[in-house]
Amino acid sequence: MTASILTVDDSASIRLTTKIALSNAGYTVTEAVDGADGLAKAKAGRFDIIVTDLNMPNMNGLTMIEELRKLPAHMGVPIIFLTTESDAALKSQAKAAGATGWLTKPFDPETLVKIVRKVLGR
Structure with a gap:
């Protein structure tokens, strides 16, 4: 069975690039x-991994992670940040909130797929 991935980003072009890369890898x-849409979709479904941006309107990625980690069903779901931010303090905040990893934009789609495979173990 293929893994199910939730991608959360306010940029349509990033969502498309991410979707193509991950779909072509079989996900x-x-x-x-x-973040608000991501939180709602995460609550409504089951995902093996979540890939999210940090800076978004309505709810940022950090707040979304904090809210997800309060829910027992989402405590162990890996969450990867895909963002333009590279500040060490933000990375520490993200890790404390429950993020599993961090990939900086612009990104290589193949690198994203490799990270997802490594985190999922498949």
Whole structure:
């Protein structure tokens, strides 16, 4: 069975690039347009991994992770940040909130797929 991935980003072009890369690698991808949408979709479904941006309207990625980690069903779901931010303090905040990893934009789609495979172990 293929892994199910939730991607959360306010940029349509990033969502498309991410979806193409992950779909071509055999994953099922669901898209969300911001943290609030991502939180709602995560609560409504089951995902093996979440890939999220940090800076988004309505709810940022950090707040979304904090909210997800409060829910027992989402405590162990790996979450990868895919963001333009590279500040060490933000990375520490993200890790404390429950992020599993960090990939900086612009990104190589093959690198994203490799990270997802490594985190999922498949």
